Amino acid sequence: MPKNRVPLMCFLTLLIAAAFGLAQLEKQLPGMPLDTPSERYPVLPGESAWQQMPMPMCQPTRLTIALAQPTLAPGTISASFFVRDDFDKWPDAPAAIVRTSLIPGQSEVRLPFPAQVRAERRMVLLKLTPTPESQAVAFRAARDGVHETQYVTKKPGYLGVESLVFRAEYPGERWLTPVSCVTGVEFPNLPPTALIATVVAMCAMAAWLCGIAWRAR
Amino acid sequence: MASRATPISKSRTAVKATPAASTRRAPVTLRHLAGVVCLYLAIQACWFLAIPAFEGPDEIQHYDHARYVAVNGHLPDRVPARVNEGDWFTGEWTQESAYYWMFGWILRPTGFQDVRPGDTLVQSRHSIWSGGNSPTVFAHGTPLPAPVVNGMLVGRVLSVLFGLGTLLAVFAAIRACTHDDRIATLAAGCVALVPQFGAQHIFITNDTPAAMWASIAATLVAVLLARPASASGWQPVRDWRLGAAIGVATGLAIATKLTAGMIVVAMPLALWAQRRDSWRPQAIAWIAGLLATAGVAFGRNWIVFGDPLATALKHAVVSQFQFRIVFKPGELASYVDLAQMLFRGIWASIGWAAWMPDTLWLRVLFAALTVVLLACFGTAAWLALRGRSATLTVMLTVFVLHAAAFLVSISLVAGYSARYFLPMIVPFIVITLLGARKLLALLRERIGADPVRWAITGMMLTLAIVWIGTFSAVLAAFHFERALR
Numbered sequence: 160m161p162k163n164r165v166p167l168m169c170f171l172t173l174l175i176a177a178a179f180g181l182a183q184l185e186k187q188l189p190g191m192p193l194d195t196p197s198e199r200y201p202v203l204p205g206e207s208a209w210q211q212m213p214m215p216m217c218q219p220t221r222l223t224i225a226l227a228q229p230t231l232a233p234g235t236i237s238a239s240f241f242v243r244d245d246f247d248k249w250p251d252a253p254a255a256i257v258r259t260s261l262i263p264g265q266s267e268v269r270l271p272f273p274a275q276v277r278a279e280r281r282m283v284l285l286k287l288t289p290t291p292e293s294q295a296v297a298f299r300a301a302r303d304g305v306h307e308t309q310y311v312t313k314k315p316g317y318l319g320v321e322s323l324v325f326r327a328e329y330p331g332e333r334w335l336t337p338v339s340c341v342t343g344v345e346f347p348n349l350p351p352t353a354l355i356a357t358v359v360a361m362c363a364m365a366a367w368l369c370g371i372a373w374r375a376r
Numbered sequence: 377m378a379s380r381a382t383p384i385s386k387s388r389t390a391v392k393a394t395p396a397a398s399t400r401r402a403p404v405t406l407r408h409l410a411g412v413v414c415l416y417l418a419i420q421a422c423w424f425l426a427i428p429a430f431e432g433p434d435e436i437q438h439y440d441h442a443r444y445v446a447v448n449g450h451l452p453d454r455v456p457a458r459v460n461e462g463d464w465f466t467g468e469w470t471q472e473s474a475y476y477w478m479f480g481w482i483l484r485p486t487g488f489q490d491v492r493p494g495d496t497l498v499q500s501r502h503s504i505w506s507g508g509n510s511p512t513v514f515a516h517g518t519p520l521p522a523p524v525v526n527g528m529l530v531g532r533v534l535s536v537l538f539g540l541g542t543l544l545a546v547f548a549a550i551r552a553c554t555h556d557d558r559i560a561t562l563a564a565g566c567v568a569l570v571p572q573f574g575a576q577h578i579f580i581t582n583d584t585p586a587a588m589w590a591s592i593a594a595t596l597v598a599v600l601l602a603r604p605a606s607a608s609g610w611q612p613v614r615d616w617r618l619g620a621a622i623g624v625a626t627g628l629a630i631a632t633k634l635t636a637g638m639i640v641v642a643m644p645l646a647l648w649a650q651r652r653d654s655w656r657p658q659a660i661a662w663i664a665g666l667l668a669t670a671g672v673a674f675g676r677n678w679i680v681f682g683d684p685l686a687t688a689l690k691h692a693v694v695s696q697f698q699f700r701i702v703f704k705p706g707e708l709a710s711y712v713d714l715a716q717m718l719f720r721g722i723w724a725s726i727g728w729a730a731w732m733p734d735t736l737w738l739r740v741l742f743a744a745l746t747v748v749l750l751a752c753f754g755t756a757a758w759l760a761l762r763g764r765s766a767t768l769t770v771m772l773t774v775f776v777l778h779a780a781a782f783l784v785s786i787s788l789v790a791g792y793s794a795r796y797f798l799p800m801i802v803p804f805i806v807i808t809l810l811g812a813r814k815l816l817a818l819l820r821e822r823i824g825a826d827p828v829r830w831a832i833t834g835m836m837l838t839l840a841i842v843w844i845g846t847f848s849a850v851l852a853a854f855h856f857e858r859a860l861r
Contacts (some may be wrong), residue, residue, distance in 0.1 A: 362840070
């Protein structure tokens with residue numbers, strides 16, 4: 160084999176390995192494009208549907224859920240936060256209930272993250288129920304799945320339900336991005352692309368090392 | 377003196393006689409060195425991003441020890457009456473002082489030391505320590521105060537630099553032994569690619585400087601023992617300055633961490649192995665270097681605590697924290713645990729809770745690489761017994777003495793970690809590399825050069841793939857919890 164091809168082939172091999180590793184990792188990242196939530200967050204008996212929400216990492220006290228379309232009439236949404244106990248059991252009663260108003264034209268639901276939830280576990284169940292006087296609200300789905308509730312709108316990409324159970328990961332210690340929020344380190348404040356770039360750089364340097372190994376005597 | 381002057385003048389003449397060779401080689405060395413540095417920095421950037429704050433073993437305790445120096449302007453000078461007396465983490469007061477003194481005086485002018493690191497940290501209830509499966513000890517929901525973040529950043533950058541120093545020492549030691557840039561690059565690259573090395577060298581701890589100083593000392597001993605090779609332009613310095621440098625590096629290693637102490641035998645062994653008449657200037661300079669560094673640190677202990685090792689302070693802290701001896705020399709199970717601990721500690725024992733990826737293919741590859749290392753080590757021991765190389769004999773003796781001291785110390789004193797072998801990086805790499813060369817030469821004779829070439833390249837590739845696998849697993853483990861499935 161020509162010696163100058165060895166680093167290139169090693170680089171491609173390592174890149175494939177890194178892509179595979181990062182893809183495996185990505186499966187575990189809520190809200191990422193190629194997420195496979197059915198493995199990580201299976202729909203449990205009794206749940207009408209699930210949804211994963213992008214959580215504001217550096218503002219862990221606020222939760223924003225996008226709506227499929229702006230609301231047309233005033234309404235109210237009741238959010239019940241369920242928190243798992245130390246034995247990973249979901250309680251019957253919510254740890255906190257938060258009501259929030261929707262005004263016409265609003266395209267997202269903004270909720271505070273209650274202290275009771277924050278202090279406990281990072282995995283919460285969030286049940287959003289529009290109050291009877293409100294119109295049905297369509298939430299934007301991060302991913303279309305085979306859920307019984309999808310018949311409500313029939314539109315791909317949307318979940319229109321009157322009562323929706325979210326399974327969300329509390330934006331605390333188990334989030335990948337942004338790094339500064341995980342580590343508490345302000346510098347380097349790098350996006351995930353930088354993390355991927357460093358891994359690619361490492362692959363390139365390791366491939367260079369393989370080239371040296373090929374030429375070593 | 378005449379006997380010393382002759383080889384020096386000869387060697388200088390030899391260098392002058394081949395200027396073209398020297399100028400041709402220098403850029404190659406620099407290019408290889410630059411490659412090693414780039415590889416290491418890329419790897420460290422990954423680890424830096426992956427592991428949250430204060431998740432290193434006792435990292436917060438090490439940081440607070442340095443912060444004590446930064447705030448008070450001096451090292452601890454009293455025996456604490458209780459655990460964490462005066463709101464200081466006292467767990468690392470048992471350590472030698474050089475690292476904390478240096479780090480403290482770097483922190484002092486920054487003002488970062490004014491905020492305590494533990495105030496906003498919340499202990500995770502799902503940590504391995506608490507019976508869970510999370511490798512993180514702290515919940516990182518609340519961002520740390522900016523001064524703590526900045527102070528931690530300074531400490532972690534220092535550790536990365538210490539790791540770079542160790543890596544360059546490995547490069548220099550192997551180059552001194554083999555006179556081959558490529559082999560030196562491969563050896564340093566292999567060390568950088570070991571997941572444990574990278575992860576360990578972003579944590580705030582005195583292990584990293586101790587490893588660096590010990591590595592520098594071992595490298596200088598290797599340089600001392602290296603034979604002149606006129607073809608490569610390589611000429612070891614054979615005068616008192618090299619002895620002094622070895623003494624300073626050795627002294628700093630010991631004054632940083634007592635477990636690096638066995639490196640002290642390297643220089644006497646090297647002088648004995650050389651059997652030269654002109655050993656006295658180097659020996660005297662070596663002792664002076666030791667006294668100027670370790671002598672100061674232990675002298676301070678003597679003045680403040682009444683004995684050079686500050687025994688009263690160490691005993692008090694050990695009893696307050698109820699550190700216990702886990703290794704029982706009479707029990708077979710202890711040796712099994714020890715082997716497992718060393719296996720994890722060599723490849724991947726990440727974080728405070730000593731977490732290791734549980735992926736089967738990773739463990740199989742780690743085991744395969746361990747077998748290769750053991751084969752190389754065994755071959756090197758066989759070579760040393762036949763007295764083939766003074767460098768090999770000296771390094772092997774130092775390593776064996778260190779291993780023996782490790783076994784004795786874990787039997788008698790609380791303390792049980794594979795990190796105690798970090799100061800032996802250079803001796804270990806020199807031993808395994810010289811063994812590997814012999815092994816590969818034998819293999820070339822048996823099966824030909826091409827399969828051996830494929831094997832070497834394949835091993836490098838395997839090491840890189842193992843790193844990728846470990847890093848991916850670390851990202852998942854330190855940022856997600858599989859129990860949530």
